[in-house]
Amino acid sequence: MTMRIDITDVHRRYGDVEALAGLDLTVDSGDAYGLVGTNGAGKSTLFGLIAGHDRPDDGRITVGGRDVRETGWRIRESIGVLPENPGFPPGETGRETLAFHADVRGIGSGPGDAAERIAGAAATVGLADAIDRPIGGYSKGMRRRLGLAAALLANPAVLLLDEPTAGLDPNGVAALREILTRVRDETGVTLLMATHALREAERVCDRVGVLDDGRLVAEGRPDDLATGHDDGLEGAFVSLTGGGRDA
Ligand SMILES: Nc1ncnc2c1ncn2[C@@H]1O[C@H](COP(=O)(O)OP(=O)(O)OP(=O)(O)O)[C@@H](O)[C@H]1O
Known part of the structure; x- marks a missing residue:
């Protein structure tokens, strides 16, 4: 299943x-949309609203045509969120943490169902071999991938990723990119990434x-936005946001 935002x-x-x-802002079903902005531009605020953790003062947000404020938990199960810094207890194993997430969110009703989802999500993010090790020994990239596994547990139609590559080394960035590409290919998930x-x-x-x-000051295909700027998208970003004055 896939949904439009x-x-x-x-x-x-x-x-x-x-x-x-x-x-x-509209994200078409199955698209990957990158939201870029200066610090304090409102990206995290927007994610909180889409995920239903917070309410807008005015306006409307729908996912799959349903208002995120009115439809309660069932629609929120369709949305997976990877926060920028997911806090995991270092003494717990990856599997214990995923089991906690599955339990809190009521994922996996039948016996063995949650266990199967956990094993599947761990395999998807390349943590099958590390899933029974304490998280305290995970690298930053592994913790980020564990966060992604938690977001994937419910087989969401929409994934919200807040700074998914922040602080990762180039190998970690490439690994995450490969996973996201594969998940998109296999599930058609709609992806919104700050x-x-x-x-x-x-x-x-x-x-x-x-x-x-x-406010959205520009949008388009990355190569269209970058056209006419020597530094590509970076040049477009700087000229559109006044040189990143808050950075
Ligand atoms: N709970 C809050 N109370 C008061 N002001 C807030 C609160 N949350 C966010 N803000 C303010 O709202 C604005 C948008 O913040 P937000 O965190 O959404 O931006 P962001 O684009 O995610 O920034 P960053 O890239 O630094 O994470 C900022 O001016 C911020 O200071």
Whole structure:
């Protein structure tokens, strides 16, 4: 199953700060969309709203045509989230942590079902051999992949990835890219990825949107956006966001 994301005139204010200022954005079913923006542009705020952890002050967000505020847990099971820094207990094994996530989210109703999902998700992210080792011994890339396995447990139709490659070495970045490409090919999942890694967005995403001060200031295919800029997408980003003044 795959689902489209529609964000229409969404506002979210924190006191005087307007984190999202009338955001309109659509991610087509099965597309990979890269949301790039300056620090504080509103990316994490948007993810919290889509995942149903927070509510917009105005506007509407639908996933698969259903309002994320009204449809409760069933729609949220369709959305997998990889937070930038998933906190995992270092003394637990990967399997114990995934079992906890499956339990909390009610994944796997029949006997053996959750265990099967856990083994499948671990294999998908290349952690089958490490799944019974304590997470304290995992590298950053392995912890990120464990976070991805947790997000994949429910076989989501939509994946939200917040800075998935931040802090990873080039091998870790390549491994994550390979996994995401495979998951997309196999499941047709819709992917929305917030990132500062512009070259990665160029490689992975069908479309890229530039978020600045809570609004989308440009979007398109990465090569179209990059056209006319010596530094490709990076040059386009700098000129669109005023040189990254908050960085
Ligand atoms: N809980 C909060 N209370 C007050 N202000 C907040 C809160 N959450 C976010 N903000 C503000 O809203 C704006 C958008 O923040 P957000 O974290 O969504 O941006 P971001 O694009 O994810 O940034 P980064 O790239 O640094 O992670 C910022 O000005 C931030 O300071």
